[in-house]
Amino acid sequence: MRDLVRLIESATPPGRDRALDALRALAILGVVLGHWLVTALIADSGTVRGASPLTHLPEFTPVSWVFQTLAVFFLVGGLVAARGHAASRARHESYRHWLGARLGRLFRPVAAVLVVWTVVALAMLAGGVPWQTVHTLGKLVLSPLWFLLVFAALTAATPLVARVHPLWPLAVVLHVDLIRFGLDGPGWVDRLGWINVAAGWLVPYCLGAAWSRNGLKDRRTGWVLLIGGVATTALLVLFAGYPAAMVGVPGAPVSNLNPPTLAAVTFGLAQCGAALLLLDPLRRVLRRPAAWAAVAVLNLGAMTVFLWHQTAMIAVTATGLLAGELLGHGAFLGLHSVPDGYGWVLARVAWLPLFAAALLVCCAAFRTYEKGGRPAQAPRDRRPAERKEARRA
Template identity: 30%
Template sequence: MAIVHAPSTGVPTAPRIPVRDTGVDLVRAVCVAGVVLLHAIMVGVTVTDTGPVFANASDGAWWIVPLSWLLQVMPLFFVIGGFAGLVAYRRQRERGGTASAFVAARIHRLLRPAMIVIGVVGATLAVLTLAGVPLDLVAVAGFRYGQPLWFLGVFLFCQALLPALSALHDRAPLRTIAVLAGLALAVDLARSVTGIDGIGFVNLAFVWLALQQLGFFFADGSVDAFRPRTRGLIAAGAAATLVLAFATGVYSPDLIANINPPTGALLLVGLVHLSLLSLFRERIALLSTRPRIAAVSAFVNRRTMTIYLWHMPVLLAMAGASAIFAMAHGVVLPDPGSALWWLGRPLWLLTALALTAAVAVSFSRFEEKAAPAFSHGISRSVGAVGLGVGAVALLLVVGTTPFTATAAVAAMLLAQRLVAHDQTAPRAASASPTSSAWRSVRTMSGTTPRRPERAPRAR
């Protein structure tokens, strides 16, 4: 039975562990498709007398502002990530799992498909270099590929902290979300006062953690407990505040610009998304049961990370193929933003979706493969998360090259080895009452205290 937080105090009356929500799965699938479409429409490729030119078609374009309001789905993605993560964690705890085991499973699910695509991209860049492709074009390809990888590092970081933030949510839900949101706004203020844009990257933690935390309120039923009119007012109020912030120059009206670095505007977007998701939850759930829609949703949800990780290499390959075809046949590619360019966007977008889906089918086995047994050591989990986040940071800061790709893959492999269970270690019998009780103590405390000595057997 679903019970909720009292809106006035934020104190939970009991834990709630909902069943899998096909409506939420559908929304996640739409978010993934939205990301692919957004990045696909930002690809700009032309050919000049000096060769092909690859650029971001949205740079300085007026159309990115209204489009960003439609396709900026990352706040919703992290809200859903909080919802799904909390549900999975609570179910795992019911089965006697630990926080470390939850984190280890997330490391496996996120890093295993990532190291495959990073390895393939690194090898491809090496081949292009050896084939004589100009180094500046190879560098551009590596840079463009690495840009979306911020999500992998940040999502891994947020999911790793989910058990701890779940405990804070159980004790003080409103205070926890208020602190995270307040810290995010404080970073925005510091950035504005000092004029140092680099300060804003601290919000890679606070903004996305706050959005993940919003998903906890959706998972435990707090949001659905409000009357529909109240949820509508929350959505309208957040949207009005967002428009006011744009009008007064506090935040850019381009929601894509507000992601690099993240700003408090995304918190307002997430609040709008969450309120609307709750308002239309039943309709979305009903829609998700239609056979064709359910099939598409299931296809995407089984391959979420694979699709995300592979869509940029697909787009880069499409851009490269377009340039090669244009140079080989003397075709003039339309300038990004021109009428002819827009005329070709529907075919371009459909091709991007189809090719990404095809590639995802080929590589999804790395994401879908069952996770192995995991170590319960928190120190190993912390080290593995550090290696995974560090590998992504290396590709973002230094750039994706054959060398950095090799280093990133090695770090991800080591991260997974750190949390993998030592198969040579003796295992306690699963049917042992003492072992079961001890697992319960370990689960509740989150630690592994020293096992007491066995009493001598009576003769």
């Protein structure tokens, strides 16, 4: 372990901002732990269905405030993409080469998930597993992919949106919500909300792009975003009827996340402010080689962790279900029982280490798909004088 820590420390470029990697790692861990804590698989009459403890225990809504961290990922993503595109242009690389390199790192591991789960789904159906169970598990595994599709679309649009002020997409979200919730319109009004899938996540993405232009240097920006975002979100929840949960809750009439609402966006801005304020403390902590090694290792497999964390939870749940049937134990509390009490919450926390162990196995098996091959260096454009010399030759 010490050799690994020394290797990572020596391989890290001196000018790398380790705090950005830490923010990305925290965002991924937030999503993973959030899903593990607010998602339940219930064995019911020979089938498995999904449920959420937030339906039965609304007092645990603050869990969604802590672990719904996608805005931070889009913030860092906008910063890194804008910087990377500017550096690519300075090297005279084509847009196609830059985009291919970035999207390749996103979608190579996606292919592995799709192939594995296609085979698993077909095998379950062939083995007589009810369609409802296959649908529940498939939806649980594949639903996080919407995030990657949105992130990929914003990445592709980086040259167009890199200089867009975050207030513009925020204004779009505001007006869409005014129409959705303020007017008694026809059915198409609800569908109008899907505009916010792009506009809502464009807000932190554009904020990250502004950061790349040194537009967020002052810590006052962090405090303004944090205090203003928290205050606005509280007002929207208390007086405008927005849900308090920042994730979808089964049976709720409105979800803050599907599609994103104004409350989700303002809460995301508060998280972005907190992220900016954490930069200096994170930089101090990550001067320690061991702390930095942990962050670096997680970032090297970030997409694998994100894509396989639901599979890890499903594997442990399925194993527990089979063990319960063999032992005549019935449903294990916190694993595949109804999430309707504090006992379920405590038991679920106790299951988390097993979920993590299963995820480590998945990472060991599929991490190689995230590495991929090193993209070939794009040919640089020749300067006019060099082209003239070539023609003479």
